[in-house]
Amino acid sequence: AAENGLHAWLRYAPLPQGHNPPLPLSIIALSSSTNSPVNTAGQELQKGIQGIFGKQLSVFNTGKETSSAVVGTVSQFQKAFGSSPVKDKLEEDGFWLNVKGSTVQILGQNERGALYGAFEYLSMLAQGNFSNVEYATNPAAPVRWINSWDNMDGSITRGFGGNSIFFADGHVVSNLTRASEYARLLSSIRINAAVVNDVNANFTTINPENIQGVGRIADVFRPYGIQLGLSLDFASPMELGNLSTYDPLDPGVIVFWDDITKQIYDRIPDFAGYLVKADSEGTPGPLVYNRTLADGANLFAKAIKPFGGIVMYRAFVYNLLNESDWTADRANAAVDYFQPLDGQFDDNVIVQIKYGPIDFQVREPASPLFANLLETNTAIELQVAQEYLGQQCHLVYLPPLWRTILDFDLRVQNQSTFVRNVITGERFERPLGGSAAVVNVGLNDTWLGSHLAMSNLYAYGRLAWDWTSDSEEILQDWTRLTFGLDQTVIDTITQMSMASWPAYENYSGNLGEQTLNDILYTHFGPNPQTLDNTPWGQWTRADHTSIGMDRTVSNGTGFSGQYPPEVAEMYENLDTTPDNLLLWFHHVNYSQKLQSGKTVIQHFYDAHYEGAETAQNFVTMWQSLQGKIDDERFEDVLFRQVFQAGHSIVWRDAIVNFYNNISGIPDDAGRVGHH
Numbered sequence: 264a265a266e267n268g269l270h271a272w273l274r275y276a277p278l279p280q281g282h283n284p285p286l287p288l289s290i291i292a293l294s295s296s297t298n299s300p301v302n303t304a305g306q307e308l309q310k311g312i313q314g315i316f317g318k319q320l321s322v323f324n325t326g327k328e329t330s331s332a333v334v335g336t337v338s339q340f341q342k343a344f345g346s347s348p349v350k351d352k353l354e355e356d357g358f359w360l361n362v363k364g365s366t367v368q369i370l371g372q373n374e375r376g377a378l379y380g381a382f383e384y385l386s387m388l389a390q391g392n393f394s395n396v397e398y399a400t401n402p403a404a405p406v407r408w409i410n411s412w413d414n415m416d417g418s419i420t421r422g423f424g425g426n427s428i429f430f431a432d433g434h435v436v437s438n439l440t441r442a443s444e445y446a447r448l449l450s451s452i453r454i455n456a457a458v459v460n461d462v463n464a465n466f467t468t469i470n471p472e473n474i475q476g477v478g479r480i481a482d483v484f485r486p487y488g489i490q491l492g493l494s495l496d497f498a499s500p501m502e503l504g505n506l507s508t509y510d511p512l513d514p515g516v517i518v519f520w521d522d523i524t525k526q527i528y529d530r531i532p533d534f535a536g537y538l539v540k541a542d543s544e545g546t547p548g549p550l551v552y553n554r555t556l557a558d559g560a561n562l563f564a565k566a567i568k569p570f571g572g573i574v575m576y577r578a579f580v581y582n583l584l585n586e587s588d589w590t591a592d593r594a595n596a597a598v599d600y601f602q603p604l605d606g607q608f609d610d611n612v613i614v615q616i617k618y619g620p621i622d623f624q625v626r627e628p629a630s631p632l633f634a635n636l637l638e639t640n641t642a643i644e645l646q647v648a649q650e651y652l653g654q655q656c657h658l659v660y661l662p663p664l665w666r667t668i669l670d671f672d673l674r675v676q677n678q679s680t681f682v683r684n685v686i687t688g689e690r691f692e693r694p695l696g697g698s699a700a701v702v703n704v705g706l707n708d709t710w711l712g713s714h715l716a717m718s719n720l721y722a723y724g725r726l727a728w729d730w731t732s733d734s735e736e737i738l739q740d741w742t743r744l745t746f747g748l749d750q751t752v753i754d755t756i757t758q759m760s761m762a763s764w765p766a767y768e769n770y771s772g773n774l775g776e777q778t779l780n781d782i783l784y785t786h787f788g789p790n791p792q793t794l795d796n797t798p799w800g801q802w803t804r805a806d807h808t809s810i811g812m813d814r815t816v817s818n819g820t821g822f823s824g825q826y827p828p829e830v831a832e833m834y835e836n837l838d839t840t841p842d843n844l845l846l847w848f849h850h851v852n853y854s855q856k857l858q859s860g861k862t863v864i865q866h867f868y869d870a871h872y873e874g875a876e877t878a879q880n881f882v883t884m885w886q887s888l889q890g891k892i893d894d895e896r897f898e899d900v901l902f903r904q905v906f907q908a909g910h911s912i913v914w915r916d917a918i919v920n921f922y923n924n925i926s927g928i929p930d931d932a933g934r935v936g937h938h
């Protein structure tokens with residue numbers, strides 16, 4: 264039964280009676296070498312058709328095309344059958360799928376693309392979709408990565424699904440079965456690389472023993488077309504190399520990184536690249552030596568360039584601040600640090616930018632850095648791990664949040680500039696770009712700690728391929744693959760999931776005030792007291808009469824001025840700032856009227872009651888599915904929904920009482936405080 268969790272959306276469960284489509288009589292995989300994704304594709308097709316239809320097909324390397332499923336690259340196909348049937352242009356990792364009854368062509372631009380195509384065909388079959396199709400599809404961007412915040416001791420930073428599947432006690436674990444199963448899941452959603460260690464990296468990850476160890480991880484990833492990446496500790500030249508400095512311009516430091524990079528590529532010839540968190544939250548970096556962040560990034564870029572690797576350099580750099588300074592603002596940091604360096608990063612560097620200017624909050628505006636790097640490759644960083652969003656104990660389906668950011672038009676030079684078109688490289692004609700999601704799966708049988716949370720991982724892959732994909736359609740595909748074709752199950756999970764982000768926002772932090780979690784340690788549960796009077800800069804500036812961060816140019820921190828003029832003007836003015844970001848941009852009285860007509864404080868009260876009520880309903884909605892899905896997953900999810908229902912009331916009461924106490928303003932509906 265653990266299998267239901269482990270196989271997630273790749274269960275290949277038998278379809279109900281009456282599904283008898285024309286199927287291929289055999290499989291032809293045009294490569295049989297063990298590490299080849301095309302070979303994997305052949306095995307996967309065999310396994311899938313066996314699971315879904317109970318039919319055992321043989322896998323050959325050659326044969327007659329008619330009534331076969333042929334999988335391979337376009338050039339392998341040409342070699343075997345003469346000419347290419349592909350009618351559209353295929354880009355790297357793209358594929359062509361042509362289903363004509365029992366004759367199926369699955370052709371990748373490369374082997375990885377062929378494997379993606381096989382998963383796509385199987386996904387159709389598993390969902391009972393037997394249409395004839397003929398199309399080519401290409402990724403929105405070349406970088407579709409996963410970041411794992413796993414530590415060498417086996418713990419995971421912000422991991423909510425058990426310990427690491429990669430590391431324990433300072434080493435790479437010997438049994439990498441789970442790592443291999445993870446790679447299978449990732450390749451089915453077209454992820455092409457995974458960084459396996461935490462951004463707060465430890466130099467021991469790249470010692471000689473562990474390079475061999477991570478080499479074994481790369482070996483189990485390879486048949487699935489997943490490349491390995493590593494986070495680096497900037498101070499490694501001192502800690503591991505016994506140098507007296509880690510200055511990025513020091514010749515000894517340069518030799519150190521050249522040598523490490525060579526050692527890595529000797530063991531892992533298809534190594535994807537480095538991820539670097541430097542000068543951030545106490546990590547060492549180039550600023551220590553008065554070098555620029557570009558000097559830091561280019562150090563690695565030059566070392567890795569000869570091998571074709573890339574450097575993901577994180578924009579999450581900020582300083583501790585003094586709240587008594589009305590103009591101090593952590594949200595300003597990324598643009599302040601990075602905009603002056605635009606054009607100075609090597610062409611194999613990508614600046615990896617969290618979706619909002621602070622830190623994965625329930626509501627943030629799109630990071631203005633996306634509008635300030637016109638000559639630099641960029642990627643967006645999302646978080647599947649629900650660090651501030653209920654930590655997998657709350658159902659929060661994230662694609663609607665992500666789409667809000669990716670579909671935001673930054674209006675650079677008064678022209679359409681959707682975030683999604685910036686990060687793909689399209690808008691500013693950059694050669695590289697894409698996305699990374701912090702996922703943090705663990706040894707738990709459900710991977711993330713919750714069956715329903717897996718829809719976020721599935722959706723991340725689907726969106727990274729095509730940012731315009733519909734959140735609800737993705738969810739329904741995931742639901743069919745995970746729980747079967749029962750329409751009530753699909754409708755119920757759709758309703759719950761689509762209501763879940765708005766509900767969580769309602770009972771946590773409203774109007775752009777951030778999530779209001781405990782921000783000092785756990786990032787879990789309500790604790791609005793912890794946001795102010797700290798140097799962390801996640802302030803609300805709530806006092807007895809007023810609340811919100813004044814981020815205007817005219818009177819505040821100047822943050823709104825980091826956006827291009829049309830957007831800056833919208834946020835600068837109270838009247839044109841959308842309600843859901845009001846307190847992000849403005850400091851107002853609790854009695855300030857919103858566009859909705861309510862006051863700020865009444866909105867707090869109403870939203871919290873509404874959000875908690877929605878979470879209560881999730882329990883009854885889920886209960887209605889008893890008997891329609893297996894008991895084990897039914898009970899597991901029910902347990903979590905009951906917790907969420909209770910915790911949403913804890914949230915509601917903590918927040919409404921806090922603001923009722925501080926403001927002294929009663930609730931119009933008489934629910935809050937003493938009367």
Ligand code: GCU
Nearest residue numbers: 420421462463540579622650
């Ligand atoms: C968050 C998180 C940290 C993490 C950091 C980062 O602040 O709580 O654990 O290291 O983000 O993204 O670097």
